[in-house]
Amino acid sequence: MAVLAMTPEVRELREQVRELMDRLVYPNEPRLDREDDEAGALLKELRAEVRAAGLWAPHIGPEAGGSGRGFVAYAFLNELIGRSVWAPLVFGCQAPDAGNAEILQSFGSSEQRQRWLAPLVAGDVRSFFSMTEPEVSGSDPTGLRTTAVRDGDDWVIDGHKWFSSGAEGAAFGIVMAVTDPGAEPHRRMSQIVVPATAQGVEIARTIPVMGHRGRGWSTHCEVRYTGVRVPVANTVGEPGDGFRIAQKRLGPGRIHHVMRWLGQMQRAFELMCGYALRREAFGGPLAGKQTVQNWVADSAAEIQACRLLTLDAAARIDQGDEARVEISAVKFYAARVLHDVVDRALQTHGALGLTDQTPLARMYADARAARLYDGPDEVHRMVVSRRVLRAFEQGAVWDFADGGPRYLV
Numbered sequence: 001m002a003v004l005a006m007t008p009e010v011r012e013l014r015e016q017v018r019e020l021m022d023r024l025v026y027p028n029e030p031r032l033d034r035e036d037d038e039a040g041a042l043l044k045e046l047r048a049e050v051r052a053a054g055l056w057a058p059h060i061g062p063e064a065g066g067s068g069r070g071f072v073a074y075a076f077l078n079e080l081i082g083r084s085v086w087a088p089l090v091f092g093c094q095a096p097d098a099g100n101a102e103i104l105q106s107f108g109s110s111e112q113r114q115r116w117l118a119p120l121v122a123g124d125v126r127s128f129f130s131m132t133e134p135e136v137s138g139s140d141p142t143g144l145r146t147t148a149v150r151d152g153d154d155w156v157i158d159g160h161k162w163f164s165s166g167a168e169g170a171a172f173g174i175v176m177a178v179t180d181p182g183a184e185p186h187r188r189m190s191q192i193v194v195p196a197t198a199q200g201v202e203i204a205r206t207i208p209v210m211g212h213r214g215r216g217w218s219t220h221c222e223v224r225y226t227g228v229r230v231p232v233a234n235t236v237g238e239p240g241d242g243f244r245i246a247q248k249r250l251g252p253g254r255i256h257h258v259m260r261w262l263g264q265m266q267r268a269f270e271l272m273c274g275y276a277l278r279r280e281a282f283g284g285p286l287a288g289k290q291t292v293q294n295w296v297a298d299s300a301a302e303i304q305a306c307r308l309l310t311l312d313a314a315a316r317i318d319q320g321d322e323a324r325v326e327i328s329a330v331k332f333y334a335a336r337v338l339h340d341v342v343d344r345a346l347q348t349h350g351a352l353g354l355t356d357q358t359p360l361a362r363m364y365a366d367a368r369a370a371r372l373y374d375g376p377d378e379v380h381r382m383v384v385s386r387r388v389l390r391a392f393e394q395g396a397v398w399d400f401a402d403g404g405p406r407y408l409v
Helices: 008-033 037-052 071-081 087-091 097-107 110-122 242-278 290-318 324-354 360-370 377-393
Strands: 127-130 147-151 154-165 172-178 189-195 201-206 220-231 396-399 404-407
Touching: 008 037, 008 071, 008 087, 037 087, 071 087, 071 242, 071 290, 097 110, 097 127, 097 242, 127 154, 154 172, 154 189, 172 242, 189 220, 189 242, 242 290, 242 324, 242 360, 290 324, 324 360, 324 377, 377 396, 377 404
Parallel strands: 127 172
Antiparallel strands: 147 154, 147 172, 154 220, 172 189, 201 220, 396 404
16 A cells, blocks of 8 residues: 655645635535525635635646645545535536646647636636447446547537536537547547537536436536538547547546545544434434444444445555556445445434534435446446466466556565
8 A cells, every 4th residue: 555644734735725615615515405596606705705715616726727736635625525425516626627628738738728627727717528338338437429520620529428417508528439449448538629619519508416406517418510621630639549539547546536435434433423323213323233333343343344445445546556456446345334434424314414404314325426427336336356376377467456466476
């Protein structure tokens, strides 16, 4: 396991984030939950305060307009920011914009970074990532059917996507399309920046998820591309790099999610413990019941295990490692722990947990989705098991300290 430490600088930043969460975010959650025009105006005010505090866009470095200091520092901050579904938006580090910003920073041309990245990180516009298609499995992107055919200096894009999160009201999307159907499967696709206003881009509908339609950033959209013409210069990286860039994007994106889940877990845990001490039944507080005590103990151990797995993966990324096994392992493990901790907290609250008087009902719906987006649990288990078993097939063992195979002498 990589060396983990919270530096004095990061500890101070955490206290600043905590103060902003207490003052700006938690008290305003009911107003933001309404997702109306008033909520939009309030969001702008809250974002201005975060910018003034120097904590804007902590997922990306100052060279791109953010305040980021690496993955480990971001993990320590994000477990506070992640406690509220609205806080990532308030702090300018929300998905899918954070992942798209990292793509453009790492692979975009200077023109793309100026035209798309700068306003995205500044919070002046939003974006979406358009890869999943209803006709094929989202777990296997080599089967994508959306095409981009070259016509002179342009791509002409035709296809059908869905779960393009945040597409409603976004300025642009990064679209995954087949540009070379004759190439080997992982070289067929490219990623292309498509302005949302381009002729032929149609948001067919917003897809309610767990009964939530959403608005703007919180939507999940079905998008059709019909003869959409954009310059070849909008290609991110080189033609054929789409799958490789997607892997580069989704790895950090997955650990960003897990960082936020740490905050959700801890908030649900605190609600469970507090309510168990206050609520009395059968002659005493719920906290005196063995079942509830088991829930508290299991949750405490599992949350800390998730923290250490996340920080280890973050440290490896900071050291230049792709940390694919570590990211897949924490993605499926933390998704289950998130679900279980929120479920225990909800059960402790009884019927109250199903209402909007606590954040638990919304957290529970989001926790169930966590087992699917950015790769279902089953795929991540497959990735981990394949890597580990491959080491043994090659005459090695799996070295947990180094996170890879160790060959026997």
